[in-house]
Amino acid sequence: MSLLAIGIVSAINDCVTLFQWAKSAISSINSKWSGSQEQSLQDRVLKLESGLQLLKDTLPAMYDLINKAEWRSHEHYVAKLLPSLKDAVSEAEDLIDEFRWYEMKLQVEGNASQSPFIDFLDTIIQGSFNKLNDVQLRLNHLSSQLDNMGLRGVTPHFDKLVRPETTSMPNEAKLFGRNNEMKQVLGLLKVPTNLRRRLMAISENPSTSASARNQVSKSRILSLPVLPIVGIGGVGKTTLAQYICSNKRVESYFEPIIWICVSDDFDVKRLTKEAIQSCTEKEVTSDNLDCLQLALFNHVKDKRLLVVLDDIWDDASKENGQCWKRFCAPFRSVQEGSAMLVTTRCSKVTEVVRTLEPFILEGLKDDIFWNFFKTCVFGSESSENYPELECIGRRILPKLKGSPLAAKTLGRMLSMDLQESHWKFILESELWQLKEKETEILPALRLSYMYLPFYLKQCFAFCAVYPKDYIFQKQHLAEIWVAEGFVEPQGGVPIQDIGCQYFEDLVARSFFRKVSGGYVIHDLLHDMAQQVSEHDCFILRNESDFDKVPQNVRHLYVLPSSDFDDSSLLRLCKYTKLRTLICKKDLEEKTRFIMDQWCTKLLCMRVISCPFTNEFPDSIGNWKHLRYLKISRSCPLKRIPLTFCWLYYLTFFMLGNAF
Template identity: 60%
Template sequence: MERHSGARASKKLFQLQSGLQHLSDTLPEMYDLINRAEWRSHKDGVTELLPKLKDTVYNVEDLLDELRWYNHKVIVEGNARQSSFTDFFNSFTSVNDIQKRLDLISNHLEKKGLGEVTPRFEKTVRPETSSFRSETKIFGRDMVLEQILGLLMPTHSSTHSKRKRETSVHEPRLPELPVLPIVGIGGVGKTTLAQHICSHPKVKSHFDTIIWICVSDDFDEKRLTKEAIESFFGKEATTKNLNSLQHALSNTLENRKFLIVLDDLWDDALKENGQCWKRFCGPLKNVVRGSMMLVTTRSPKVVDLVHTMGPIILEGLKDDVFWNFFKLCVFGSESSDNFPELEHIGREILPKLKGSPLAAKTLGRMLRHDLHTSHWNNILKSELWELDQEMTEILPALRLSYMYLPFHLKRCFSFCAVYPKDKEFEKGHLAEIWVAEGFVKRQGVIPVQEIGSQYFNDLLSRSFFQEVQGKYLIHDLLHDMAQKVSEDDCFIVKNKDDIERIPHNVRHLSVLSSTDISNFHLLSLRKCKKLRTILCNKSLANKKIPASLMDAWCSELTRMRVIVCASINELPASIAKLKHLRYIEVSRTCSITTLPATICRLHNIQVICVKKCKLESLPSDFSMLVNLWRFESQGFKYGPNIRSRKEESYYGVNLDAAKDEQGLGCRFIKNMKHLRGHLEINNVDKLRNDHPAEAELKNKECLDKLTLQWSYLDRYGDNKFIDTSVSEENEIEVLPDLKPPAGVKSLVLVGLSHKACQA
């Protein structure tokens, strides 16, 4: 009987492993399917299936992630009992059931036309543009218009007649066609500005030929060359050969001063490392002086590729100009005298639109449709992303930028919807959280946190983040768009009424510090069983909020990966149930002095940040946290460190002995058996005599550099500063216990007395 029982268990184990491997192998295909479904999410049926697909795929991720936790447990604890492995999976729905659900949903989506076709903007989503003005009047762009006209038609340009230029072969030539980009976010008015430039009388008289091409996301040099020829001759080009087309275009423009406008250029132009762009520009060389190319784009990356002149950066309309434009959109004129009550509400709505002409036009239509104060107040109280998307164009217009992102960047950006507007982001901090959420792909031996920082840079280069006075922000309209694309996954609790509006399958949740959110409301978050993230800005460190609240979260929200709390009473022992947990942070000062011993079972944990908490001790098994990347408490930091803007960053330990009275840092160093990088101890003279021996530095074989700094820095320097509170004998006494390993590459001693150096 035992033999048969063992055989059945082995067979079951093999089936589980086989099923999990199949799910793991299927994930890349499912990510690609989600990506394609987002391009068609406005189609009937796809809208309903997309959140179901995401939910199932995220369930698979959780399942595989728990398996990783078990593998770490085996490595660290040496517990590989087969029964334990089988019990682990008995708590889950059958792997086969999950696979069947994935197959069912993906089959339905494939029937909706989501085959292997390359995603492209449909004309219904991104209408084709032309050089004819869609707006008869342009607001607030007088200065930039004059600036562009000055660049297109400099005062030193030739004054020869058109007829003479067309026939002369002796016109001054330019080896390369000058390219002037206009760059800005969707809906800011780039195309409208370009249309007004093309229709300007001075421009029309200055250039022999004006060619307008709507590029969109299909940068095909043959198509674009063909359209340029057809734009000039007004009839279809018959040849299909690229070489013939380019010769025809070159011959057509050879003796003409021309302006060519490429409207709506996307990152598609960057493909083949920019070779497609270079091929398109092949016939646009040795051109008549004064010829120009004008490019409109959302992408700074495109600007870097194509520009030969400094770009024109188009921002939102300002103040009174925007208000006048908004009134024109709403009332049909720049006067609102007949609607004093509506004018007051309109002025409150205006800041939501952030100067976007497209937002003013689309919201203006919604307001003009119903001139009752109740309707206007409803729109005032709503977030833009909550409005009927079939009646507004601004978020769909911005969503195009999101759709064009690679899938891994989509996940990173849409996650930012869990943060409130005007959140100031730190690159390294956000990168660590993206890693904890599982959004960052490994690339060889490069630390994933560095890859996450590169993701941030990629989004910054695409204008999804803005750098303002050294801080990184997300434009409010882009934040609205992020909330729209992640409305099933991310949610912000601003007040108690929001609790009932939390999506059933929400994964990422933030709680703002509203006074009307009670203990009961916080406890009710236990119902969000699939939650991966809690960002709680409401302090939990007071007598009115019992410790059982955090215990309930840890006991029941077992899929959590990221916990950030303002402050808490304690970390409960039940935190060990959070097998997926990778990031925990307590951002404010609180009374925590110890970590529960059970925290050592969090084999996936990467970041523990309690830098404003004065820990007095660490659990004895702290070294079992084999994936710990960063650990911070008051006066102590393990992880990446930034010395200054001029000096290199490094990885290692920074210990300030003056703040670490309990010797926590030395005990941590002892427990970290594979301590690597740079160890820096400041205020060495403040170390208690027994603390240095605890560190056991001589056993840290992976240590590259050791820096020891005494607080009396200039003992014999110009400052003549001497700290007599610590004797030179004490210095000599602690030095043997701080002896580094034999393989250390660099030893730096700062402020050591002459006598101690001789010793």
């Protein structure tokens, strides 16, 4: 059996061999018990087997429920129950994982001794039956509560309160600091710079005008050039597109200009109707796609038009791109010079729709961004009237990474209270710790997370355990994901390769960007990751952070702070649900003692990484779930205890070559 093929889905199995062997073992050593005791044990084994099967059948529905609940997490009661549901599911996974460990122990030790059975008898039959029932009852209770809120059977979509519909009319009174970007996009759309002069020349020369009109009627194109504007949520893609539509040169050059807010519903029939309505200003009643496409074809034929599709998501590429092609079909035979502008935060979408190189929209830069931020905070009033606040504001600015939406939303929070104490509180807080209803940037970015498949959500949310600006290595992170159980096996494909493909999928969706030496997550996306995983992931930076660690934390990263000593790290033993511990604090010779305590108390551990140890404690055999063990510094191991052989799940074991 390949240990690499064990993930969340493949680990949920019936443990048939284990239960068959347990029943046989009870019968073979029945001299120890009376007939009634033997029957009682056999009954408990049967109940365990059926209880485990029930849990196995329940979990896939729970994953689906978590996914749907996350779409409604802006609702107070859903947000309150979601962490409890995730916690209960994790407990169920750990319990199933433990049963699988006993089956692997049986396969390794066979009938050579009675130790597998005695261990199974003492730990599982006598101890875990009630736990199995408790987990199932908890899942049923939470599922029932969420069902009562209408989550079951609902297709996940963000409602209009979270993602309002956009129009071609600019919401902002001024396009701030985007003059260069505007010029570049107009150039890519081939909008003439001297259009007014050219039109005047044509109108003054009738013969030229007639010739030009004849030439126009012949100059058709078979498909629209498509220019995607790509950037993270809140960077200003829609605002830029709105100002392009209202630009005088654009209005004179294109007729008509069609604006469609696509959002998360790339329905060809709906979009075609909206395009017709944009051309005719009349409601479309037909529901026949052929009639609709023919009508749109006739409305745009021989016209030089600009089509803007705002906020396109992954579903535009469904059906292997055929859906996109069907939508574009009526735009054949439009006049030469026509174009389509697409805004998206998904670089994966651009590969399907683009005919031109994508235009990447970055955050506002330096002084331009400071001036914009000041306007958001103080309006027309001068910030020089508040020198102390201006100083704090300049220190807040780097948190926002040039995002106009972040500047507007945080600026609004700052403008509500012009006291230094309020500003310092915001300065010292992480964005994800501020109230969501007052900080629109993270909900805007969270949309990107919500549209991920569930398996990619798990992978990205886990990355919140790493500090900002951490440089990720694809292979290394893929191995961690495998060890955590986030990667689903796919036939005979090596599971690390599948993990690497997950990573590439997240890169294609702009969650990682390539830098020298690896990949990083944009700071604002990192804040969003911390928000969605605030009950599961935590970074310990100093001693005072111990008071902030969530009780049910699953993944923990310990920075090498001088505050930490052996007593500090022993405090981690109270977080008994930990699955991941990445400890960068080097305690050298004390590591073995601390690790012994961890091995005794932290019994759900799957991933452990620490800088140094030259000896493993005997208690390391308690880590039944461990898949990944890394000692960052090269160091000779004095001794590996026999209990190390009990780590049946261990897949990745590394010494040295720290990332």
